[in-house]
Amino acid sequence: MSALSRRDLLKTAGTGVVVAAGVAPGSARAADGGAELTVDVAVVGAGLTGLTAARELQRAGKTVHVIEADERVGGRIWTTSAPGGREPVNWGATFVGPSQDKVLALASELGVGTYKTWDTGKNVQDFAGKVQRYTGTVPPLDLLSLIEAQRVINLINSMARGIDPAAPWSSPRATGLDTVTCQTWIDANVLTGGARSLVRAAILAIFSCEPAEISPLHLLFYVKSAGSLEKLLNTTAGAQESQLVGGSQRLPEGLAARIGAGNLTLSSPVRKIVDTGSGVRVIAEHVTVNAKRVVVAVPPPMVPRIAFEPGLSALKDQLYQRMPMASVGKVIAIYRTPFWRAAGLTGQAVSDQGPVSNTFDLTGPGTSRGVLMGFVDGQRAREFWDLDQAERRRQVTVQFTRWFGAAAATPDDYLDLSWDAQPLHRGCPVAIPAPGALIGFGRALRRPEGRCHFASTETALVWSGYMDGAIRAGEAVAAEARAAL
Ligand SMILES: Cc1cc2nc3c(=O)[nH]c(=O)nc-3n(C[C@H](O)[C@H](O)[C@H](O)COP(=O)(O)OP(=O)(O)OC[C@H]3O[C@@H](n4cnc5c(N)ncnc54)[C@H](O)[C@@H]3O)c2cc1C
Known part of the structure; x- marks a missing residue:
């Protein structure tokens, strides 16, 4: 389907918000028959980073066109609705919390309310085969x-306080901290079984990767970027404190509506970015955009899937070769009531056993049903989606029953989704630099090359990895591109 014929409205399930996809009137035709247009800045990717960058540039009086591969905006923010069109279901970003000032301000500007994550009662810990409530x-x-x-x-x-988030590799002990894995660090520095389980569970919960996949330097960068380990992990007073009424996708949809349908083309993967000597030519499946500058707002591992002419620098390319996405999926069980609340439970569990490593109560306002969500992370995610859905459901309900009681055995609905299986993402929630990548190649992460600027939540200095960080990364890259125009 061509970009022009995609002017039809695309409705995203569950949120009721409508986004139009199209190409500005008066656009020409490229040699391949697709639309061709000219703007100041082309933006690749309609996640929160790209949309924020586009809006900031528009606010500065620049013309923009956003090109998105998917048929929806939002990227790692994706809300659908539960069977029957009832509760919004956030497959990606869900929570917001204190000090995430940018995302809270955007929600307020767009009229998207927040509600507190249910955090009353006892939590469940399931370590070494022992279920305990606390x-x-x-x-x-x-x-x-x-x-x-x-x-x-x-x-x-x-240790995190000593890290410069703009250049973690320049920290005094950076080499020692980046040339081992978090697993090696735990083995050397944490002696008791209980503390080891807790640190491992924390790394899985924050990054959705195994402690052997990242270095302590990256962990410290993340902690510094968020403010503290507690802020990353806590519900009340932490990153999981609140949720957005109607689903997180209302944020990118609201931004897209402000940017204007004619300034956004959906369903059009960018294949090639050519520096012409006087500007850039951004060639996507159904549209070609000529611009003075391009903002590439896709996750790091997705950047080299675009052909650059001239090619990326060796340092940037090699950095991206060392920054895979982590492995994660979500399981969602919907019950007739949030029965665990009546039993004095928060609905939050943490486990050192698979498949689910931690859970939250996602029940929102306006429903009498109860929604429990579990994360399947790291190695477990890689194994879990090899099973068929009936077996996945069985394993999850066995775990939920252990933690929350017999009523958990029979959900009204069971849904699950692997982010690793999504071709435009190939994992989530964030890209994770392999040990050694930060000290060897990290300085290439935020560096523009030629007329190309690069950003995603991974380039944020504050709340990197989160929606808040994506907005900050979008603002920073817009300022950078604008200064270069
Ligand atoms: C399971 C999960 C749970 C999460 N939980 C939370 C949470 O509770 N709170 C929170 O704040 N954050 C959370 N996050 C992280 C949050 O979703 C991200 O930080 C944020 O959405 C990243 O935005 P972005 O714009 O940087 O990247 P993305 O959202 O990845 O946007 C990049 C866009 O580029 C597009 N694209 C890729 N390649 C091309 C191409 N060649 N041409 C055109 N377009 C292309 C993609 O389709 C995508 O739309 C979670 C993420 C996941 C997946």
């Missing part, structure tokens, strides 16, 4: 593990 943020570990867990949290927070 209140508050102190996990039920033996005394030695508990003392050590607090020591390790303090150590990580204090």
